[in-house]
Amino acid sequence: MLIPSPTDLSSIAPEIVLAVAAGVLLLVEAFLPGLRRLLAPITIVASLIAAWARFHFPLPGVVWGGLLSIDRVAAFVDLYILAAVLLTAWMSGAFLRRNDVDRGEFYSLLLLAAIGAMVMAASVDALTLFLGLELLSIPLYVLNGFLRGHAISIEAGLKYFVVGAFASAFLVYGFALMYGMAGSTRLEAMGQTVLDGGGLSPVMAIGLAMVVGGLGFKLALFPFHAWAPDVYQGGPTPVTAFLSVVPKGAALVALLRVVDGLDLLRLSPHWVTAAGIIAVASMTLGNIVAIVQRDIKRMLAYSGIAHMGYAMVAIIVAGIDGGSAVLVYLAAYTLMNVGAFAVVALLSEREDEPHLISELAGLGWTRPIAAFALTLCLVSLAGVPPLIGFTGKFVVFRAAVNHGFVWLAVLGVINSLISAFYYLRVVYVMYMQPLPRRAPVFPSERSVAAVAVVAALGVVLLGVFPMPILEAAHRAILDLVR
Amino acid sequence: MLDTSLLSLVTLLPAAGALVLAVLPARPAALHRWLALALSLVVFILSLAVWFRFDPDLPSFQLQEQLSWIPQYGISYHIGVDGISLLLVLLTTLLIPVVILASWSSIDAHVKGFHISLLLLTTGMIGAFVALDLFLFYVFWELMLIPMYFIIGVWGGPRRIYAAVKFVLFTMVGSLLMLVAILYLAWYHQLSTGAWSYDYLALAATAPRIALAGLWSPQALLFLAFGLAFAIKVPMFPFHTWLPDAHVEAPTGGSIILAGVLLKLGTYGFLRFNRTLFPAAWDFFVPLIVVLAVIGILYGALVAMVQPDIKKLVAYSSVSHLGYVMLGLAAGTVASTQGAILQMVNHGLSTGALFLLVGVVYERRHTRMIADYGGIAGIVPAYTGLFLLVTLSSIGLPGLNGFVGEFLILAGSWKVFPVAVVFAGLGIIVGAVYMLWMFQRVFWNPLVHDENRTLTDVNLRELLALAPLVVLIVWIGVHPTTFLSPMEAAVRSLLG
Numbered sequence: 001m002l003i004p005s006p007t008d009l010s011s012i013a014p015e016i017v018l019a020v021a022a023g024v025l026l027l028v029e030a031f032l033p034g035l036r037r038l039l040a041p042i043t044i045v046a047s048l049i050a051a052w053a054r055f056h057f058p059l060p061g062v063v064w065g066g067l068l069s070i071d072r073v074a075a076f077v078d079l080y081i082l083a084a085v086l087l088t089a090w091m092s093g094a095f096l097r098r099n100d101v102d103r104g105e106f107y108s109l110l111l112l113a114a115i116g117a118m119v120m121a122a123s124v125d126a127l128t129l130f131l132g133l134e135l136l137s138i139p140l141y142v143l144n145g146f147l148r149g150h151a152i153s154i155e156a157g158l159k160y161f162v163v164g165a166f167a168s169a170f171l172v173y174g175f176a177l178m179y180g181m182a183g184s185t186r187l188e189a190m191g192q193t194v195l196d197g198g199g200l201s202p203v204m205a206i207g208l209a210m211v212v213g214g215l216g217f218k219l220a221l222f223p224f225h226a227w228a229p230d231v232y233q234g235g236p237t238p239v240t241a242f243l244s245v246v247p248k249g250a251a252l253v254a255l256l257r258v259v260d261g262l263d264l265l266r267l268s269p270h271w272v273t274a275a276g277i278i279a280v281a282s283m284t285l286g287n288i289v290a291i292v293q294r295d296i297k298r299m300l301a302y303s304g305i306a307h308m309g310y311a312m313v314a315i316i317v318a319g320i321d322g323g324s325a326v327l328v329y330l331a332a333y334t335l336m337n338v339g340a341f342a343v344v345a346l347l348s349e350r351e352d353e354p355h356l357i358s359e360l361a362g363l364g365w366t367r368p369i370a371a372f373a374l375t376l377c378l379v380s381l382a383g384v385p386p387l388i389g390f391t392g393k394f395v396v397f398r399a400a401v402n403h404g405f406v407w408l409a410v411l412g413v414i415n416s417l418i419s420a421f422y423y424l425r426v427v428y429v430m431y432m433q434p435l436p437r438r439a440p441v442f443p444s445e446r447s448v449a450a451v452a453v454v455a456a457l458g459v460v461l462l463g464v465f466p467m468p469i470l471e472a473a474h475r476a477i478l479d480l481v482r
Numbered sequence: 483m484l485d486t487s488l489l490s491l492v493t494l495l496p497a498a499g500a501l502v503l504a505v506l507p508a509r510p511a512a513l514h515r516w517l518a519l520a521l522s523l524v525v526f527i528l529s530l531a532v533w534f535r536f537d538p539d540l541p542s543f544q545l546q547e548q549l550s551w552i553p554q555y556g557i558s559y560h561i562g563v564d565g566i567s568l569l570l571v572l573l574t575t576l577l578i579p580v581v582i583l584a585s586w587s588s589i590d591a592h593v594k595g596f597h598i599s600l601l602l603l604t605t606g607m608i609g610a611f612v613a614l615d616l617f618l619f620y621v622f623w624e625l626m627l628i629p630m631y632f633i634i635g636v637w638g639g640p641r642r643i644y645a646a647v648k649f650v651l652f653t654m655v656g657s658l659l660m661l662v663a664i665l666y667l668a669w670y671h672q673l674s675t676g677a678w679s680y681d682y683l684a685l686a687a688t689a690p691r692i693a694l695a696g697l698w699s700p701q702a703l704l705f706l707a708f709g710l711a712f713a714i715k716v717p718m719f720p721f722h723t724w725l726p727d728a729h730v731e732a733p734t735g736g737s738i739i740l741a742g743v744l745l746k747l748g749t750y751g752f753l754r755f756n757r758t759l760f761p762a763a764w765d766f767f768v769p770l771i772v773v774l775a776v777i778g779i780l781y782g783a784l785v786a787m788v789q790p791d792i793k794k795l796v797a798y799s800s801v802s803h804l805g806y807v808m809l810g811l812a813a814g815t816v817a818s819t820q821g822a823i824l825q826m827v828n829h830g831l832s833t834g835a836l837f838l839l840v841g842v843v844y845e846r847r848h849t850r851m852i853a854d855y856g857g858i859a860g861i862v863p864a865y866t867g868l869f870l871l872v873t874l875s876s877i878g879l880p881g882l883n884g885f886v887g888e889f890l891i892l893a894g895s896w897k898v899f900p901v902a903v904v905f906a907g908l909g910i911i912v913g914a915v916y917m918l919w920m921f922q923r924v925f926w927n928p929l930v931h932d933e934n935r936t937l938t939d940v941n942l943r944e945l946l947a948l949a950p951l952v953v954l955i956v957w958i959g960v961h962p963t964t965f966l967s968p969m970e971a972a973v974r975s976l977l978g
Contacts, residue, residue, distance in 0.1 A: 365592060368508075379628055385621040394617075394661075398555070401665040402672075409665065413658035420654055424631065424647070431595075432635045432643055467552060474554065 004064070010057040011070040014050035014078055015115045018085075021046030022111040029104025036102050040093035040447075043107040047085045047114075054078050061479070066186060067128045072476035073327070074122035077253050080331050081121075084245050085114045087338045087451050092238040094445035095345050099147055099236070106146060109139035110242065117250035124261075126175040126185040129254055133171060133218070136247055137164045144235040144243070150352035156234025163227040167217030174210025177203055191261040200268045211258060212275075218251040219308045220301075222281040229293075232301035233355075237348065240297060241341035244304050245334040252311055256318070256326055260481060265318050275316045276408060282309030283415040291422045295354040296344055299422060300337070303381060306419060307333055313408045314396045320474070320481050321399035325392075327473035328466075332392030335462070336377045339455025343374040346448040349440045357426055362435030364427075367442070370449055371430045373456035378423040380459045383416045387463040395470070488535065489545045489561055492528045492575065493608045496521065500601035503594060511593035515586060518597040522578040525604070529575040536568055538968040541975030543614060543683075551618075556668070556678030560615040565969030566753065566823055566976070567611045570746055573830045574607050576950060577742045583947035584838050585735035588845050589637055596637055599629040600735070607743050611750065616664045617680040620657070623711075626744065627653055630736070638731040645724075645731035652724040656711030663707035666700070667759070682754075689759040694766065705763035708756050715748030718771075718808060719778040722801045729797035734841030737793065741800050741837060742830035749807045749826055753819070757811070758976065771812040776902050778805035779909035787916040792850045795920055796836045799876065802909055803829045806891050809906055813895035819973050820966055821890025827965065828875070828883040828958065835872040835951040839865070842944050846937055852920060857929030862939045866925050868948060873921050875955045877914040883958035 009016070025042060028035055054075055062069045089107060096102040116135030123129035141164060145157020179185055181204050182193040194200060200208065213224060220228040232240050264271040286306030293299035311333070314325035347363065347370060348355050364371040380389035393416065397409040462469055499521040503514055536544055543562035551559045563571060581600065589596045602625065609622030627650060635646035664680065671688045672678050679685065694701035714721045725745075729737050752771075757764050782802030789795040803825070810822030842865065844850050859866040871882070878884040888910065896903050929935070940948070958965055 365595075384628060385624045390621075390624075394665075397662065398665050398668075401662065402669045406662065406666065409662045410659070413662055417651065417654050417658055420650065421647070424650060427631075428635060428643060428647070431632065432646075470552060470554065 007060050008063045011060050011063045011068070013053040013057050014082070015118055017050040017053055018046055018111045018115050022108040022115075025104040025108040025111070029108075036104070037093070039102065039104055039107050040089050043089035043111065044086050046111065047082045047089070051079060051082045054082075062124060064128075067125045068119070068122045069124040070122055071479035073253060073256075073480045074118070076327055076472055076476040077121040077249055077330070078118050080249060080334050081114050081117050081246050084242060084334055084338060085110060087342070087455065088238050088242040091241070091342050091345055091448045091451040094443070094447050095236065095238050098443060098445075099351055101146060101148070106143065109143050113139040113143070113242070114246065117246045120250040121253040123254060124187050124257060126179065126187065126190075130168070130172055130175065132250065133214075133254075134168060136250060137168065137218075140164075140239070140243060140247065143239045144231060146239065147236050147351055150234075152234040152352055153236065154234075156231045159227055160231045160235075163217060167214045167224070169214075170210045170217070171214030174207045174212075174214060177207030177210070181207070187257060187261040191263065194262050194267055198267075200262075205268070205270075208258075208262070209274075212255065215251045215255050216278070218247045219255075219311075220248070220305050221278055221308050221312060222285050222305065225282065225285070225305045228305060229298045229301040232304070233295055233297045236351065237297070237341055237345035241338045241345070244300070244337050244341065245330075248304070248308060248311075249330045249334065252308075252315065252326055252330060255315055256323055257480065259315055259318055260323065265316070272316060275312060279309045279312035279316065279408065280411050282306060282312060283412065284309075284418075287415050287418040287422075290419070293422070294356055294358065296357050296360070296426065297355050299357065299426075300340060300344075303419065303423075304337070306415060307381070309415070310393065310396055310412055313400050313405070313412055316408070317399040317403045317405060318481075319403070320477055321402055323477035323481055324470070324473040325395040325399040327476060328395045328469055329392040331469050331473070332380075332388040332462075335455050335458045336380045336387075336389055339373055339377040339452050339459060340381070342448055342452040342455060343370050343377070346370055346445065346452065347442045349442060357429055359440050360426065360430050361433040362430070362439070363442075364431035366435060366439075367444075370452055373449075373452040375427050375430065376456040376459050377452075378426055380463065382420040382423040384420075385463070386460075388459045388466070389463070391463055391466040391469075487547060488528065488532055489563065489612055490547055492525055492532060492571065493561065493605060493612055495525050495528070496578075496601040496608070497605035500598045500605075503598050503601070506594070508592075508594045511590070514594045514597045515582065518601060519579060519582045521601070522575070522582055522604070526575040526579060529572055532563065533568065533572060536563065536565075536968065538565060539971055541565075541971040546614070551615075554678070555617075555680070557617045557680045558615055559618060560681055561609075561612040561618070562614050563612055565972035567750070569823065569827055569965060569969060570611045570743075570750060571608055573746070573827050574604065574611070574743050576954075577738060577830065577834055578604050580834065580838065580947045580950065581735040581738050583943055584738060584841055585733065586943055588734055588841060592636060595632065596735075599632045600739075603629040603633070603739065607739075607747065610747055614682045615680050616667065616682060616685060619682075620661060620664060623657060623747070626747075627657075630740070630744070633736040633739075634728055634732045637733040638736065639733075640731075641727070642731045645727040648724045649728045652714050652721070656714040659707040660711040663704045666704060686758050690761050692760070694760075694762040701760050701763045702766060705756055705760040705767060708751065708759070709767070712748040712751035712756065713774075715751065716745055716804050716808065717748065717801065718774050718804070719781055719801065720774075722778070722782075725801060726794055726797045729800070729837075730791065730793050734837055734844070737837040737841075738834045741796075742834040745800060745804055746826045746830060749804065749811065749822070752808070753811055753823075753976070757814075768812050768814075771808060772899055772902050775805045775808035775812060776905045776909075778802065778808070779906050780912070783909050783912035783916065787912065787919070790851055790853060792840050792852055792920065792924070793837070793844075795852075795916065796833060796840065799913065799917070800829070800833055802913060803833070803876075805909070806888060806906060809895055809899070809902060810891035813891075813898040814977060815894040815898060816970075816973055816977060817890050818894025818898075819977060820969060821887050821894055823969055823973070824958070824962065824965060825884075825887030825891060828887045828955075831951050831954050831958075832872055832876040832884060835868075835948060835955070836876065838944075838947060838951070839869050839872060842940060843937070847933065852923050854931060855924040855934060856927040856931065857925070858934050858937055859925040861929075861935060861937050864939045864945075868940065868952065869925065870921065871952060871955065873917050875959070877917045878910060881956075881959045883955045883962075886958060886962045
């Protein structure tokens with residue numbers, strides 16, 4: 001029997017904090033419903049305490065008998081997951097009250113999903129990776145359908161569930177095959193098997209393909225992307241913000257650990273071809289289809305597909321350059337996406353109707369702060385300096401050029417050009433179209449606007465002074481790549 | 483602080499001013515106008531201080547400042563001026579207050595937003611001229627994009643959206659490939675020296691060693707990646723199609739900035755980056771540049787001749803004028819290069835003044851069609867006089883600035899590309915024809931439109947905006963040495 005040592009326990013202190021808070025939130029909902037206004041603040045405080053715990057306790061590396069690796073990579077990912085939780089919870093209070101579903105379960109599930117993502121990102125064992133994935137996914141199925149009164153939300157929840165179940169099955173089946181070859185569930189042991197065999201055996205390759213497919217679903221990479229637009233469109237907007245960054249972050253880091261553990265770049269020539277096709281197809285498809293979207297949430301869904309394509313470029317490069325580029329890109333993507341979705345949450349009249357881009361007409365001048373925050377986030381997503389989205393693209397393309405993948409960098413920048421077209425179209429609608437005669441009445445909640453402003457400030461400040469994030473990512477990746 | 487970071491102040495003060503405007507309330511609008519004007523004047527005075535502290539005898543970059551930015555990649559905030567960028571920085575800082583004055587009454591919606599965009603744009607332009615780190619250069623280069631998108635798209639004419647989107651997409655096509663080229667240069671530098679650097683001076687030492695063997699070799703492709711970005715900005719034929727749209731649709735202030743400064747970033751880029759970083763590819767591609775430049779000269783002039791819209795005529799004349807600049811740069815003699823740089827300044831002054839003058843009557847009559855005017859010389863005499871002076875400057879009358887630039891370019895290029903100079907000379911004649919013909923139809927022909935009888939002459943504000951341009955037009959024409967001597971050392975060292 002595995003008896004956890006004090007190090008084991010302290011290494012997962014953040015997760016413990018979140019789990020306790022998740023329980024407290026349920027109790028508040030059950031016994032003190034009068035204190036509902038405190039639900040979001042409790043969640044925020046819990047994420048802050050968890051972040052403190054991540055800083056306070058040492059990072060021991062591999063713990064729990066080899067199931068988790070609490071290293072700097074895990075810490076980096078934890079911090080950005082906690083930041084996403086904080087921002088999501090901050091914007092959720094007002095949003096949920098507006099839609100009459102301000103419940104403790106919401107925050108509780110949010111925290112559980114965050115724990116799942118953190119476990120997944122720290123996994124060095126197929127079993128914990130799968131457990132983390134499930135703990136992340138199941139709360140999100142519920143959260144996507146949280147607006148029970150709206151068919152579109154229930155549809156989103158159901159779609160995400162069906163597709164997610166497929167993804168999980170893929171992943172498990174793939175790991176089962178790899179386990180069969182390696183005789184161990186440890187990623188390290190699987191890597192050793194590949195190394196000893198001098199390359200991927202067919203069974204190993206099939207297993208790996210299924211694992212990549214399973215994670216690809218979570219990342220909404222081509223050809224596993226079809227669920228994203230519907231789920232993004234239908235889910236409650238704060239959940240969409242969370243969904244668009246946290247599972248992707250966890251899955252990317254898990255993928256990075258797999259790719260690096262198996263040393264695919266060196267051992268399997270087909271890997272680059274296959275992953276390169278996935279990357280280029282994701283960015284191209286995402287960007288081109290995003291152009292014709294009329295709903296801003298669907299547009300951001302397709303843009304998300306494209307962005308994971310860019311991140312995939314960094315995964316292909318792997319190593320220190322590619323790995324740190326993945327981490328930087330994640331941090332950048334989180335800030336811009338959460339900021340954009342916060343504005344979408346703010347500027348929406350009814351949740352069961354499409355969030356049409358055309359409804360934002362003239363808002364640049366009537367809602368200057370929200371519109372400017374959205375502008376900054378979108379321009380940053382387009383990769384214009386000196387915003388953080390440019391930093392992200394810069395490190396990714398730099399990694400690609402430095403390791404002989406100039407063609408990926410060129411295809412990436414061409415895609416950036418396509419993306420500029422639809423991001424700037426939103427800016428055009430906001431600033432260069434007049435207010436319609438029957439202008440929609442949008443809420444003006446301080447807390448949601450505050451999230452957008454904080455994210456936009458982050459986009460600018462970390463774009464101009466990217467050193468902290470670049471250094472943290474660089475140091476973190478040294479723990480992963482030896 | 484003023485001593486050691488003078489150049490940074492000039493570069494970053496406008497952006498800081500934009501931040502200040504951003505937090506102030508949108509009304510009263512006059513507050514934003516006055517603040518922006520005051521700020522732009524301070525920046526101009528500071529840039530004059532740069533001029534006086536600059537030692538014209540030194541060919542090197544002066545007033546250099548270097549701060550660590552992203553040390554692990556070898557990226558630093560490194561700026562400095564030589565005689566070439568100094569002139570262009572001064573041109574920029576001079577034109578900004580002119581633009582603010584020119585927009586004083588014509589921009590009456592979202593005044594705050596306009597001035598924020600303008601000030602951010604200013605930082606981008608000055609920064610691109612003084613940047614000595616390619617990463618920094620790229621940041622400043624792209625920083626210009628969004629403010630200009632707003633200036634055209636929000637305050638522009640009827641087809642402003644089309645023009646704004648076209649401007650952005652054209653510009654981005656070039657600049658994104660340049661980004662990949664910059665990444666490649668840094669990687670090559672690391673390969674050959676073992677250290678990461680994006681520093682211009684460091685890369686200028688290693689980049690020329692990149693292999694050149696035909697069109698598909700690395701150096702040629704890098705040259706094309708940089709060259710495309712700059713050729714679109716210049717704009718060289720056949721990448722010029724965004725320019726008439728952007729110029730015509732932009733508000734007067736936007737057109738002045740576009741013609742006055744933004745286009746110069748293209749020619750400056752060719753000189754500063756393409757020529758220095760890829761000397762072998764430069765020699766390889768010079769014939770192409772010359773051909774495109776001459777086509778641009780003649781094509782721009784011929785198309786300008788048939789334009790019914792004054793602003794569009796001036797826009798196409800820019801294509802023609804910038805062709806001379808490219809010819810001078812391609813010829814690469816000291817005289818032709820000096821002429822080309824001076825002609826960049828000249829074009830900024832005369833075309834800026836022309837756009838300003840067109841804006842003056844447009845504000846009163848809301849039309850820019852040549853056919854809607856005619857015979858107004860007697861009604862607005864001061865305006866007519868100023869317009870004539872600027873027209874003559876634009877067609878290169880001796881004694882005014884345009885002559886000096888064109889003469890140096892053609893004389894300097896004669897030994898290298900005699901045939902091109904002959905064709906370019908034809909362009910000068912066509913240039914005189916379309917400018918004078920336009921002048922005749924607007925000012926001299928019989929007065930047929932009664933609306934024009936009530937036209938009012940230039941007012942004090944417009945006169946103030948024009949004055950510095952007119953003074954410099956004459957000054958450069960009479961005494962070009964003031965402006966030629968500071969750049970001579972830099973040009974000689976650049977041409978090696």
